[in-house]
Amino acid sequence: MTIKNISILSFKDQSVQKNMDVTIREGRISKISEGGVVSAPVSGNLNEIIIDGTGKYIIPGLINAHAHTAMTLLRGVAEDVSVDDWFNKHVWIYEQSLTPDDVYTGTLLGAAEMLLSGVTAVADHYFAMDRAFEAYEKSGMRANLAWAVFGTGSEADKQFGTAMNFTKMYRSKSSRISISLGPHSPYICPEEFLVKVAGVSGELNIPMHIHVSETEDQVVQSLKKTGLTPVQVLDKTGILKEGTILAHAYWATDKDLELIKKRRAGIAHCAKTYMKFGDVNDLLPRAVKAGVKIAFGSDGLASNNTVNIFETARDAALLAKCSTSSPETGKINEILPVLNGGNVIGLKNYGEIKEGVLADLVIIDPSTPNMMPGYNIFADILYSLNNRNVDTVIVDGKVVVENGKLLTIDVAELREKALETSKRMVATVSDRPLQSY
Numbered sequence: 001m002t003i004k005n006i007s008i009l010s011f012k013d014q015s016v017q018k019n020m021d022v023t024i025r026e027g028r029i030s031k032i033s034e035g036g037v038v039s040a041p042v043s044g045n046l047n048e049i050i051i052d053g054t055g056k057y058i059i060p061g062l063i064n065a066h067a068h069t070a071m072t073l074l075r076g077v078a079e080d081v082s083v084d085d086w087f088n089k090h091v092w093i094y095e096q097s098l099t100p101d102d103v104y105t106g107t108l109l110g111a112a113e114m115l116l117s118g119v120t121a122v123a124d125h126y127f128a129m130d131r132a133f134e135a136y137e138k139s140g141m142r143a144n145l146a147w148a149v150f151g152t153g154s155e156a157d158k159q160f161g162t163a164m165n166f167t168k169m170y171r172s173k174s175s176r177i178s179i180s181l182g183p184h185s186p187y188i189c190p191e192e193f194l195v196k197v198a199g200v201s202g203e204l205n206i207p208m209h210i211h212v213s214e215t216e217d218q219v220v221q222s223l224k225k226t227g228l229t230p231v232q233v234l235d236k237t238g239i240l241k242e243g244t245i246l247a248h249a250y251w252a253t254d255k256d257l258e259l260i261k262k263r264r265a266g267i268a269h270c271a272k273t274y275m276k277f278g279d280v281n282d283l284l285p286r287a288v289k290a291g292v293k294i295a296f297g298s299d300g301l302a303s304n305n306t307v308n309i310f311e312t313a314r315d316a317a318l319l320a321k322c323s324t325s326s327p328e329t330g331k332i333n334e335i336l337p338v339l340n341g342g343n344v345i346g347l348k349n350y351g352e353i354k355e356g357v358l359a360d361l362v363i364i365d366p367s368t369p370n371m372m373p374g375y376n377i378f379a380d381i382l383y384s385l386n387n388r389n390v391d392t393v394i395v396d397g398k399v400v401v402e403n404g405k406l407l408t409i410d411v412a413e414l415r416e417k418a419l420e421t422s423k424r425m426v427a428t429v430s431d432r433p434l435q436s437y
Helices: 068-075 081-099 100-116 129-139 154-169 193-204 218-224 231-237 254-264 271-276 283-290 309-324 330-339 377-384 411-427
Strands: 004-009 013-023 028-034 048-052 055-058 062-068 120-128 142-148 176-182 209-212 245-248 266-269 291-294 361-364 392-397 398-400
Touching: 004 062, 004 100, 004 377, 013 245, 013 254, 013 271, 055 309, 062 266, 062 291, 062 309, 068 081, 068 100, 068 120, 068 411, 081 411, 100 120, 100 142, 100 398, 100 411, 120 129, 120 209, 120 245, 120 361, 129 142, 129 154, 142 154, 154 176, 154 193, 176 193, 193 231, 193 392, 209 231, 218 231, 231 254, 266 283, 271 309, 283 291, 283 309, 283 330, 291 309, 309 330, 309 377, 330 377
Parallel strands: 004 048, 004 055, 062 120, 120 142, 142 176, 176 209, 209 245, 245 266, 266 291
Antiparallel strands: 004 013, 013 028, 055 361, 361 392, 392 398
C-alpha cells in the first residue's frame, strides 16, 4: 500500500511535511519519501493499493488507554447521579445481568465506534475478555485486554483462576492483541491479593492495568486506613512498576507523581468522566510538568458516553484550563502529544510516523465546513474536528475504514443485536450490586 501526496502531521513538534508518499509493507511503514503524481503501483505489483492523499493529512492512530468497551450497552443508564449512586444503584446492579455474549456484542459496538473516530488501539479492562478478544479480532483493532478481578468475596479464587486461564491461553494468540492482568483497584482488592497479582506479573512478565485514586475521597480514606495514598499502596504491594497502566490517578499527589515517574508506570487520563461527576482537578498539567507518561482514556460509556479520543483530548484541554483558572494552561502543544501515548500501553514508537513503525494510521479530510478556513490545523484537530473528518483508518497495514465507512463490521446488523441486549440487561434488576462502593 502507498499513500501518495499526503501531508504528515507531527503532534510532538507541531510540524507539517507536505506532499509526502508513505509506503506500507507487512504491517509497517517501510518508506517515507517526497510525493509525486498519483499513478501506477510503486512496486510494480498490480495488487498494491494506491491511496490519493492530495489535500489530506495523515496522523498516527489514536490510543484509548483505559476503556470498559462492552459498557456501550449501558450508555446513558446512569446520568446526573453521584459517584456512589452511579456504582451502587446503577452500574454494579445492571452488570450482574452481563453475559459473555453481551461482552462480545458490546465490545464489537465499541470497536466500531472507536475505529470510525480514528482510535486504532485500546487498553480494555472488563469481564469475559475471551469474547472481547473475538470482537477485536473481527474488528481489526489493536488491543490490550485485562480481565477485571476483585480479589474479594466467596467467588474470588474462582474468578482469579478464570482470569489466569484466559491470560495463559491468549497471551501469545495474536500479534495484534496483547494481555495484561486486571486487579480492579486498591479500594476493592485486599493488599495481599495485590501482592499476589504483582508476583504473577513478575513471573509471567505480563503488565498490569488497575484503577487508582479516582476521587479525592479514595485518597482520604486510604490515608486514614493505611497511612498511605492509594498510589503508595500500589508501590508497597509491587503493582506500581514499568508497564502498569494506572487508570485515572486523578487525585495523585505531587509526591505520587514523582513516584509514578520513578517506577515508569503510565496514567490513563479520562477527562470527560471527571467532568460529568463535577470533579475539577489539575492532574493533567501537573503530570505533564512532572514528566509522567500519560495518555487519554475514555473510561466506560456509562460515565463517558463515547469512546472518541479526539473528544476526550478536547475535554482534557478545557478541564486543564478550568482547573487552573488559566487559558494559558492545557495548550495545544501540550495536549496533542498526549494522543501519542502508546508507551503507556506498551507500544514502542506508537504515535510516530517514521520508517519501521507499525502502520496504524488515520487520514484526515479537512474539507468540511467545521475545519475551515484552516488557519491552524492543530487547533482545528483539537477543537473543531468530528467523525466526518476521519476519512481512512489503517491498522496493521490494513484498511479498516474507507471513505468514512467501516469495512470489518456490519453496523446495521450490530445495532439490532445491541438494542435487544441492552433492553434485557436493564430489565433484569437485582437489589444488590456486584460490590459496594
